[in-house]
Amino acid sequence: MSNTIERIKCLIIGSGPAGYTAAIYAARADLKPVMYTGMQMGGQLTTTTEVDNFPGYPKGTDGTAMMEDLKNQAERFGTDVRFGLITNVDFSKEVGGIHKVTVDESKIIEANSVIICTGATAKYLGIESEQRLIGGGVSACATCDGFFYRGQDVVVVGAGDTAAEEATYLANICKKVTLLVRKDYMRASKAMQHRVAKTKNLEVKFNTEIEEVLGENVVEGVRVFNNITGVKEVIDITGVFIAIGHKPNTDIFKGVLDMDETGYLITKGKSTKTNLPGVFAAGDVQDKEYRQAVTAAGTGCMAALDAERYLGALD
Numbered sequence: 001m002s003n004t005i006e007r008i009k010c011l012i013i014g015s016g017p018a019g020y021t022a023a024i025y026a027a028r029a030d031l032k033p034v035m036y037t038g039m040q041m042g043g044q045l046t047t048t049t050e051v052d053n054f055p056g057y058p059k060g061t062d063g064t065a066m067m068e069d070l071k072n073q074a075e076r077f078g079t080d081v082r083f084g085l086i087t088n089v090d091f092s093k094e095v096g097g098i099h100k101v102t103v104d105e106s107k108i109i110e111a112n113s114v115i116i117c118t119g120a121t122a123k124y125l126g127i128e129s130e131q132r133l134i135g136g137g138v139s140a141c142a143t144c145d146g147f148f149y150r151g152q153d154v155v156v157v158g159a160g161d162t163a164a165e166e167a168t169y170l171a172n173i174c175k176k177v178t179l180l181v182r183k184d185y186m187r188a189s190k191a192m193q194h195r196v197a198k199t200k201n202l203e204v205k206f207n208t209e210i211e212e213v214l215g216e217n218v219v220e221g222v223r224v225f226n227n228i229t230g231v232k233e234v235i236d237i238t239g240v241f242i243a244i245g246h247k248p249n250t251d252i253f254k255g256v257l258d259m260d261e262t263g264y265l266i267t268k269g270k271s272t273k274t275n276l277p278g279v280f281a282a283g284d285v286q287d288k289e290y291r292q293a294v295t296a297a298g299t300g301c302m303a304a305l306d307a308e309r310y311l312g313a314l315d
């Protein structure tokens with residue numbers, strides 16, 4: 001390990017909508033923020049082509065282009081955007097303490113405040129045809145992409161509350177929704193199961209798994225199989241929504257910051273404060289409820305304001 005040590009006022013970890021918005025606010029407040037982008041520069045939105053619901057883009061925009069706009073805006077006010085992965089943290093428990101963070105297992109950053117915006121990663125099935133068609137009809141976000149499939153037939157994969165929520169949401173805009181459940185029961189709450197059962201254009205297929213997503217460049221159907229009988233069938237659909245959960249990117253904070261049972265960081269009340277002074281969290285890493293770019297950006301703004309107030313009170 002090299003001994004390079006750098007002291008800064010404000011470190012931002014992650015370059016999704018939360019990170020860049022925090023950067024815009026922190027830079028304008030003269031906190032001279034340094035951002036480490038992580039491996040996915042621009043965050044989750046760089047995996048989608050069309051973003052239609054972010055305010056300020058009346059004609060919609062491309063996810064990668066939008067994140068480039070956010071980066072340019074953050075850099076315009078002096079954010080130092082660097083490519084690198086935070087591999088270890090040693091946060092102080094004292095008010096005014098110095099937080100030590102390791103970048104790429106070599107460089108050490110010492111920061112008076114840290115804003116964590118490491119997001120979450122959608123889980124996929126992992127089969128080749130599914131991976132190939134992400135963005136071509138395979139999505140992990142019905143709220144984001146459902147609109148593009150209005151009036152069409154789609155499948156949703158999953159058995160929990162999120163899958164039930166996504167399936168009933170899609171049933172409002174799509175012609176028919178087929179919910180594929182791997183086991184012979186759903187994990188969703190009774191209330192959500194009831195809502196699924198009441199939705200007329202929503203069919204549930206139990207013991208059913210996807211063998212292959214069909215289509216060259218866009219989804220044209222799925223071949224599914226019954227995991228009890230082995231019987232296969234093709235369902236003609238244009239959209240596949242995978243709703244089997246998300247994993248918050250919080251492994252490096254385990255045992256350091258308070259998190260819930262699924263690994264999401266816990267923030268205090270309506271603030272972005274974590275359990276440690278001077279450490280804040282924004283975006284999907286602390287939000288399993290809304291998971292939208294605009295809500296991530298909103299909490300990114302809050303985190304920068306919280307950091308600014310924290311540092312101001314120390315002076």
Ligand SMILES: Cc1cc2nc3c(=O)[nH]c(=O)nc-3n(C[C@H](O)[C@H](O)[C@H](O)COP(=O)(O)OP(=O)(O)OC[C@H]3O[C@@H](n4cnc5c(N)ncnc54)[C@H](O)[C@@H]3O)c2cc1C
Nearest residue numbers: 014015016018038040043044086119144283284291292293
């Ligand atoms: C396919 C898809 C389509 C979507 N479409 C829409 C849409 O149309 N509209 C909408 O509002 N939302 C959409 N979303 C949801 C939206 O992308 C997320 O809500 C939003 O990106 C969350 O922003 P974030 O800043 O919290 O984190 P993310 O975008 O998840 O970014 C996390 C960042 O943290 C970085 N990182 C992680 N670990 C480390 C580390 N150890 N060190 C340094 N950096 C790290 C990553 O590299 C990344 O830059 C979509 C999501 C997906 C998957």
